[in-house]
Amino acid sequence: MRKILLILVLIIGLVGCASKGTEIKQEQLNQLVRGQTTRTEMIAMFGQPVNQGFLDAGKISLKWVYVYAVGIGGIQRFQELVALFNEQGVLEQYFMSDNKDAGARLGK
Secondary structure (H helix, E strand, O other), X not given: OHXXXXXXXXXXXXXXXXXXXXXXXXXXXXXXXXXXXXXXXXXXHHOOOOEEEEOHHHOEEEEEEEEEEEOOOEEEEEEEEEEEEOOOOEEEEEEEEEOOOOOOOOOO
16 A cells, blocks of 8 residues: 555656746737836836846846746746846847747756
8 A cells, every 4th residue: 555655646746747937928028119118017027037137338138937847857838038128227129939839858
């Protein structure tokens, strides 16, 4: 009986899922306007960024990441949004990557 219980616990652990961050939706990206959207507005929309960088001439970059994984090491979804703001905190440019159709796996 103990062996069966141990096997069930291991199976549940292997097939479990986890996520980090908040999924970035296309509707949110459609609201971003270069030269108009502010840093404050993006933080309100996407939450606190995972990284902040300080660049030349007072520019700032912010990065948001969303990861959804199933089992041990299996990434099902990875999204990364990087935004560049001018010295007034207004969006200059942003870059979005999403492996939705790529089916990437951790360690491969």
